[in-house]
Amino acid sequence: MIDDAVTGGCQCGAVRYRVERLGRASICHCRMCQKAFGSFFGPLVSAEGVTWTRGERSVFHSSNRNWRGFCAACGTPLTYESEGAIEVSIGSLDRPDLAPPTVQVNVADRCRFLDGLFALPEVAPAQASQDAAWNAGVISNQRPDRDTDG
Numbered sequence: 001m002i003d004d005a006v007t008g009g010c011q012c013g014a015v016r017y018r019v020e021r022l023g024r025a026s027i028c029h030c031r032m033c034q035k036a037f038g039s040f041f042g043p044l045v046s047a048e049g050v051t052w053t054r055g056e057r058s059v060f061h062s063s064n065r066n067w068r069g070f071c072a073a074c075g076t077p078l079t080y081e082s083e084g085a086i087e088v089s090i091g092s093l094d095r096p097d098l099a100p101p102t103v104q105v106n107v108a109d110r111c112r113f114l115d116g117l118f119a120l121p122e123v124a125p126a127q128a129s130q131d132a133a134w135n136a137g138v139i140s141n142q143r144p145d146r147d148t149d150g
Helices: 031-037 112-119 125-136
Strands: 006-009 016-019 021-028 042-048 051-054 058-060 066-070 077-082 085-089 103-105
Touching: 031 042, 031 077, 042 077
Parallel strands: 021 103
Antiparallel strands: 006 016, 016 051, 021 042, 042 085, 058 066, 066 077, 077 085
16 A cells, blocks of 8 residues: 655654645745755745654744744755744655645745746766766765655
């Protein structure tokens, strides 16, 4: 039987969670999300019935109205929270394809170069081959996208 539970966690496996139901998925362009994710935007999905199944998230109060959960061991961004609401980071889901973003928020802060990002050229085949060879030797310390015993 396949487990259809929505689960997720951090890179190192210290913090894991289960979600009863996902809601609206978005990408947030605000400067707080850019900094919290170390990226151009924060991909988030609203969640109901979040249960922490391993470890506890650490919390940073990023404003007077909200806070962000993250793994203190590896730094993975896990949540964006406010009174009565929680969103989980889409990238921390074991199956991020369950939460395709449907809306952008705080677009006034959007990095203007994003519009052309996917028009950038890809690396040349020779470089891609070298990259693939290098990647083949990488031994990842990242935990698998599923619950484990340890």
